[in-house]
Amino acid sequence: xxxxxxxxxxxxxxxxxxxxxxxxxxxxxxxxxxxxxxxxxxxxxxxxxxxxxxxxxxxxxxxxxxxxxxxxxxxxxxxxxxxxxxxxxxxxxxxxxxxxxxxxxxxxxxxxxxxxxxxxxxxxxxxxxxxxxxxxxxxxxxxxxxxxxxxxxxxxxxxxxxxxxxxxxxxxxxxxxxxxxxxxxxxxxxxxxxxxxxxxxxxxxxxxxxxxxxxxxxxxxxxxxxxxxxxxxxxxxxxxxxxxxxxxxxxxxxxxxxxxxxxxxxxxxxxxxxxxxxxxxxxxxxxxxxxxxxxxxxxxxxxxxxxxxxxxxxxxxxxxxxxxxxxxxxxxxxxxxxxxxxxxxxxxxxxxxxxxxxxxxxxxxxxxxxxxxxxxxxxxxxxxxxxxxxxxxxxxxxxxxxxxxxxxxxxxxxxxxxxxxxxxxxxxxxxxxxxxxxxxxxxxxxxxxxxxxxxxxxxxxxxxxxxxxxxxxxxxxxxxxxxxxxxxxxxxxxxxxxxxxxxxxxxxxxxxxxxxxxxxxxxxxxxxxxxxxxxxxxxxxxxxxxxxxxxxxxxxxxxxxxxxxxxxxxxxxxxxxxxxxxxxxxxxxxxxxxxxxxxxxxxxxxxxxxxxxxxxxxxxxxxxxxxxxxxxxxxxxxxxxxxxxxxxxxxxxxxxxxxxxxxxxxxxxxxxxxxxxxxxxxxxxxxxxxxxxxxxxxxxxxxxxxxxxxxxxxxxxxxxxxxxxxxxxxxxxxxxxxxxxxxxxxxxxxxxxxxxxxxxxxxxxxxxxxxxxxxxxxxxxxxxxxxxxxxxxxxxxxxxxxxxxx
Ligand code: GLC
Ligand code: GLC
Numbered sequence: 010x011x012x013x014x015x016x017x018x019x020x021x022x023x024x025x026x027x028x029x030x031x032x033x034x035x036x037x038x039x040x041x042x043x044x045x046x047x048x049x050x051x052x053x054x055x056x057x058x059x060x061x062x063x064x065x066x067x068x069x070x071x072x073x074x075x076x077x078x079x080x081x082x083x084x085x086x087x088x089x090x091x092x093x094x095x096x097x098x099x100x101x102x103x104x105x106x107x108x109x110x111x112x113x114x115x116x117x118x119x120x121x122x123x124x125x126x127x128x129x130x131x132x133x134x135x136x137x138x139x140x141x142x143x144x145x146x147x148x149x150x151x152x153x154x155x156x157x158x159x160x161x162x163x164x165x166x167x168x169x170x171x172x173x174x175x176x177x178x179x180x181x182x183x184x185x186x187x188x189x190x191x192x193x194x195x196x197x198x199x200x201x202x203x204x205x206x207x208x209x210x211x212x213x214x215x216x217x218x219x220x221x222x223x224x225x226x227x228x229x230x231x232x233x234x235x236x237x238x239x240x241x242x243x244x245x246x247x248x249x250x251x252x253x254x255x256x257x258x259x260x261x262x263x264x265x266x267x268x269x270x271x272x273x274x275x276x277x278x279x280x281x282x283x284x285x286x287x288x289x290x291x292x293x294x295x296x297x298x299x300x301x302x303x304x305x306x307x308x309x310x311x312x313x314x315x316x317x318x319x320x321x322x323x324x325x326x327x328x329x330x331x332x333x334x335x336x337x338x339x340x341x342x343x344x345x346x347x348x349x350x351x352x353x354x355x356x357x358x359x360x361x362x363x364x365x366x367x368x369x370x371x372x373x374x375x376x377x378x379x380x381x382x383x384x385x386x387x388x389x390x391x392x393x394x395x396x397x398x399x400x401x402x403x404x405x406x407x408x409x410x411x412x413x414x415x416x417x418x419x420x421x422x423x424x425x426x427x428x429x430x431x432x433x434x435x436x437x438x439x440x441x442x443x444x445x446x447x448x449x450x451x452x453x454x455x456x457x458x459x460x461x462x463x464x465x466x467x468x469x470x471x472x473x474x475x476x477x478x479x480x481x482x483x484x485x486x487x488x489x490x491x492x493x494x495x496x497x498x499x500x501x502x503x504x505x506x507x508x509x510x511x512x513x514x515x516x517x518x519x520x521x522x523x524x525x526x527x528x529x530x531x532x533x534x535x536x537x538x539x540x541x542x543x544x545x546x547x548x549x550x551x552x553x554x555x556x557x558x559x560x561x562x563x564x565x566x567x568x569x570x571x572x573x574x575x576x577x578x579x580x581x582x583x584x585x586x587x588x589x590x591x592x593x594x595x596x597x598x599x600x601x602x603x604x605x606x607x608x609x610x611x612x613x614x615x616x617x618x619x620x621x622x623x624x625x626x627x628x629x630x631x632x633x634x635x636x637x638x639x640x641x642x643x644x645x646x647x648x649x650x651x652x653x654x655x656x657x658x659x660x661x662x663x664x665x666x667x668x669x670x671x672x673x674x675x676x677x678x679x680x681x682x683x684x685x686x687x688x689x690x691x692x693x694x695x696x697x698x699x700x701x702x703x704x705x706x707x708x709x710x711x712x713x714x715x716x717x718x719x720x721x722x723x724x725x726x727x728x729x730x731x732x733x734x735x736x737x738x739x740x741x742x743x744x745x746x747x748x749x750x751x752x753x754x755x756x757x758x759x760x761x762x763x764x765x766x767x768x769x770x771x772x773x774x775x776x777x778x779x780x781x782x783x784x785x786x787x788x789x790x791x792x793x794x795x796x797x798x799x800x801x802x803x804x805x806x807x808x809x810x811x812x813x814x815x
Contacts, residue, residue, distance in 0.1 A: 010695045015688065015702070016107070017331070020317070020339045021114075022702040024048045024106040027094035030698040032075040034357055034723070035108035036347045037137060038130035039316070042273060044137050045355060046113050046128055048106040050093030051078035054130075054137050056201075056273040058410040059166065059354050059361025064191075064203045064273060066162040066169060066248075069360050076227075077160060079271065081141055082234045085122055085153040089234055092117045092124035092141075096228035108702070110317040110343055112310065121147025131309040132316055136204075136272025136296055140306050143266075145259035152258045156234050157269055159205055160218060161191040161249045167362045180249040182216040183288060188297065189216055189251040192288050201275040204293045205251035208268040208301050212256045213239025218248035266303055272296050320346070320381045324736055328762035332688040337735055340688070340702045344728040345377035347703075349389070351724055354409070358706075358721040365408040365415050368393060369490065370726060372428035377729030379439045380744075380767075386436050391450055394429060394465045399452040401426050401465075401472030405508075413454055418509055423476065423486035426469035427526045433466060434533035438744040441769050446537065463541065470534050473527050474551035478516070479577060481558035483523035487511075488642075489572075490522060490593060490661075491629075493653035495642025496574050507643035515575035521563040522571065525597035527555050536746060559603055568616040569594035569603070571630075574640050581630065588641070590620050591630040596664025599671050610672055617665055618677070625717040626657035626685040627665055628710040650713025657708040659685045659727040663734035670738035670754035675784030678739055679756045682731070693717065704728055740764060742775060748800030751812055753777055754785040771803035773810060781815035788815035 012033075013024040024033060027049050034052060037044035044054035045067075052075075053067035067077050076096055083090050090099035093106075093115050100119075107114040112129035125142040145151045163169045163176055183190040188206035195202050215221035215233055220242035223232040233239050239254040257265060274292040283289050300306055326337045352370050355361035371393055379386040396407045396414040403425040404414030414420075437443055446463040476484045485496055487508050495507045496518035502510075531552045538545045563570050571581025571591040581591040595613045604610040621628045633649030634641070647654035662685050669678035683689050685708065691701040696715070699705045699722035706721035737743040741753030742764050749768055763776045781788070790797045791811045801810055 011691055011701075012694050013701075015335055015691075017335050017339070019107070019109065020321075021107040021109040022340075022700070024108070025104065027101070027104050027106070030694055032357055033108070033700045035113045036351075036723075037111060037113070037128060039111060039132060039346070039350070042130050042135040042137070043350065043355070044128070044130060045357070047075050047078065047357070048108070048113075048115075049075060049078070049095035050080055050091070050115060050126070050128075051075035051095060053078070053162065054271065055166075055355070055361065056135055058408065061165055061408075061410050062201070062273070063162040063164060063166040063169070063361065064271065066160045068170075075357075079128065079137070079139055080158040080228065081124070081126060082156040082158065082231065083119075083122065083124065083143075083153055084156070084234055084237045085120055085151065088120060090119050092126050098229065110339075111313050118146065121145060122151060122153065127306075127310070129310065129313060131300070132312050134272070134296065134299070134309075135274070136270050138300050138306060138309065139269040139271065140303070141267050141269070142264055143257060143259065144264040145261055148261045150258060150260050152256070154234075154237055155255045155257055155267070156231075156239075157205070157207070157251070157253045158221070158231070159251045159271060161193070161203060161251065163193050164199065166360075170362075177248075178246045180244050180246050182244045182249050184214060184216065184243065185290060187211055187253065188290075188293065189214060189253070190288060190290070190293070191249050191251065193249065195281070195288060196286075200278055200281055201273060202288055202293075204270065204272050204274055204296070206270045206272075206293070206297050207253050207255075208297070209255075211239075211253035213241055213254040215239050215242045215252040216249055217242035217244040218250045221250055221252050268300050268303070268306055270296060270300055322765065323380050323767040324742075325765045326740060326762055327764075328759065330759070332686070333735075336686055336688050337732075337740075341377075341728060341732050341735070342381065344703045344723065345374070345732050346381060348374045348724055348726070348728045349378035349385070352409075353724045356721070356723045359724055365406045366393075367406050368396065368403045368425045369405075369422065369428045372432035373726045374729050375432050376435050377732035379436050383436065383440045383442075387440075387442070387445055390429075390432055390436060390445065391448055391462070393432070394450045394462055395452075395454050397426070397429065397452055397465055397468070399458065399468070401468030401470075403429070404453075421486040421511075422488050422492070422508075423473070423484055423520065424489040424523050424526055426472045427523070427530050429469050430466050430530040430534050431526075433462065434530070434537070435744075437537075438746055439769075441746075443540065446541070463537065466534060466537070470531070470548065470551070473523060474555070477558075478519035478573065480519055480562035480573060481554060482519035482521060482562060482573070483527065484516065485518045485520040485523065485572060489520045490526075491644065491653055493643035493647070494572065494580070495644070496572065496580075496640065498642055499639045500642065501639065507646070513575065517573070517577055518575045519573045520571075521559065521569055521581075521594045522597055524555050524559050524563060525569075525594055525601045525603065528552065528559065528601035528603060529597060531555070540746075556603070559598065563594070563598070564604070564609060568613045569598045569609075576640070580641070587632045587634045588630050588644075589632065590616060592617065592621055592627055592658075592661050592665065593629075596661055596668045599668035600664060602671070605671060610668070614665070614668055614672060614674075614677075623657065623711050623716070624684070625708050626659060627662050627681060628655050629653055629658045629661070630655055633710070633712040648713070650710040650716065652707055655710045655712050657685065657710050659704055659706060659708065660725055660730060663727070663730040666734045667738045670734075670741075670785070673754060673785040675739070675754040676756040676758075678754055682735060682739060685727070686731075704731065741777075742766060744768070745800050748802040749773065750800050751775065751790060751810065752785070752787055753779075753812070753814065755779065757782045757784050768803045771806060771808065773801065773803045773808045775810040775812060777812045777814065779814045781813075783814050786814055788813045
């Protein structure tokens with residue numbers, strides 16, 4: 010069953026009933042200020058860091074789910090309802106939520122009143138703008154009240170949900186005209202406050218939650234709204250909120266609009282106050298002036314639309330296959346932007362207090378983002394590299410606000426360093442900007458330790474090359490890409506971390522996956538060395554040694570092995586009782602061209618199809634672990650079919666698809682792509698449950714109770730890897746150091762397509778003709794009418810490329 014539809018013209022997903030199988034959310038904000046916004050107006054917003062600078066409160070794990078957000082209540086002659094359906098859940102005559110690129114619109118009607126709510130973060134501003142347009146569609150005059158409501162978070166979301174003995178005494182607000190200021194902790198060490206302002210003077214307000222809602226009442230029955238009377242309460246401790254009341258009268262056909270700004274403002278330390286206890290509102294006033302009128306709001310929306318048009322025209326396909334086109338042209342790229350911005354910090358499954366930016370996650374996220382805003386990818390690379398340790402290893406995570414490595418989690422995830430090489434190579438291939446390699450970057454943010462970025466890559470490379478186990482394969486450390494394969498933590502204590510509890514260091518457990526990632530990245534590293542005039546012999550020797558180790562000790566007969574445990578026993582082998590075959594090394598070894606010339610690659614991929622494939626995607630491993638294995642760690646802690654224990658962990662499905670492209674099997678590559686692709690799952694929303702416009706981290710595997718049910722939508726490396734897969738391998742437009750390498754691998758049934766690409770600042774239009782009906786193989790290429798071989802560069806303003814497959 011569907012709960013909406015794609016509107017490709019407006020680039021929106023239109024939700025037509027509010028009770029979706031799970032809250033279906035959107036992200037507002039592009040750079041510094043962000044909001045999570047669900048189809049029923051739930052969610053919260055923050056400035057830069059979801060943990061440290063959270064403006065509004067949100068309770069995860071709440072009952073009912075998704076309670077709390079930016080709510081508007083209408084009291085129409087005693088009939089109390091919300092345009093967003095939640096929280097009053099009154100029946101609406103019409104409901105529509107349009108999630109668009111950086112904004113959401115909710116429109117609904119009840120009893121002759123129509124409400125249009127649009128929410129967005131204007132480009133370059135540190136606020137959400139909410140505009141409510143009320144229209145009287147009845148044939149008699151209507152007098153009613155409109156109430157706004159947000160609940161403030163006391164900034165640090167972690168403390169906010171724990172430290173009640175303090176929190177309940179520190180809340181402070183100030184009121185000034187239509188504006189409510191939340192200034193908790195401003196009197197001491199903060200120089201920022203939040204503002205919830207309206208563009209006209211309200212008829213009443215509330216800032217104390219208990220006064221507005223009542224102590225034993227819920228969001229769905231706020232006392233002030235039911236009584237149709239604001240209390241004009243001034244919060245003193247307890248729970249500060251912001252609510253305005255407007256008494257409105259509309260004649261038949263008449264409309265009125267009110268603009269609300271929910272924003273973050275900062276003052277220099279010596280300009281915090283204008284009088285005792287009176288905060289300096291200058292920055293707030295400046296922000297308010299920008300959104301006083303509808304015309305200003307419309308102009309900001311237009312700017313946002315132009316911004317997204319400018320981004321999405323950088324890669325656009327026309328294939329005749331609607332679902333493919335809308336995912337590639339709109340939603341996949343949009344999700345890549347969101348994962349680049351958020352890493353794994355804030356979603357409806359990530360609380361925003363748990364994790365910072367991941368070293369491996371962020372490096373992978375930028376693979377799908379770098380073509381959109383290369384300059385931001387560049388800055389991100391330098392931030393990430395600055396958290397690397399001098400020996401080439403890396404902090405697993407860092408905090409976005411401080412940009413410092415997170416020592417609670419520490420390091421020892423031995424795949425981490427290699428992803429830096431992958432990220433930097435992708436940046437250079439996109440931009441041709443080799444100068445990034447000369448940027449000086451410190452180690453562990455230590456002043457004085459600066460070295461060129463290239464030196465960081467060398468240390469990444471050498472770290473793997475020199476930390477090897479008994480079979481000459483890389484030591485796995487705490488885990489590799491699979492965070493849950495914890496071969497050196499024999500955890501028996503409930504609650505302790507499988508990753509960071511260091512109770513055992515075998516110096517023996519090895520990862521075939523890290524070896525494959527090494528072999529995949531090494532050619533780029535070696536090429537960069539060569540171009541810098543460096544001696545490449547040592548790197549080439551390391552490559553050859555690793556290749557030999559994988560050949561000799563990484564093959565199991567019908568597929569690639571996964572790892573060796575702390576006792577040197579095989580993992581992911583037919584010798585094992587459970588966990589005989591894992592997806593990761595099959596994808597990555599083939600991507601690294603291991604066994605592509607001797608039949609092993611095809612054999613491995615056929616084994617994947619035979620043993621791991623399902624209707625809803627490729628499972629991570631089989632058979633699922635039925636019991637907990639001390640020697641394997643978290644992977645065996647999950648019930649069979651979930652997460653890393655034989656779930657369909659979408660992130661590495663594209664690796665299989667890329668590997669299939671490597672082997673020229675376009676029909677199969679596309680099948681793997683399609684099975685987890687959200688637009689193709691729209692019809693089964695009841696089963697799938699998460700948003701049909703974005704990828705989820707995991708879909709329950711065959712062993713699970715609800716095979717096909719997804720969880721953890723939005724923040725997943727699936728977005729970036731899928732975009733790499735579909736754009737570079739299936740459609741086959743692949744940036745290389747010297748230009749675009751064009752080599753599609755598509756289903757034989759697809760007779761052609763065209764792609765428009767902005768590459769290194771210039772427009773390239775590529776027409777691919779597959780009237781021959783092949784899956785792979787370029788017969789001829791012409792560039793601007795002339796026969797061509799090798800990478801395509803974009804020298805003129807417009808480069809036209811004609812590719813014939815055959
Ligand atoms: C999560 C992590 C990612 C890891 C994956 C597999 O998505 O964010 O870093 O690779 O799980 O365990
Ligand atoms: C848990 C999750 C895994 C994630 C990890 C991050 O182990 O299962 O997916 O990568 O936490 O620390």
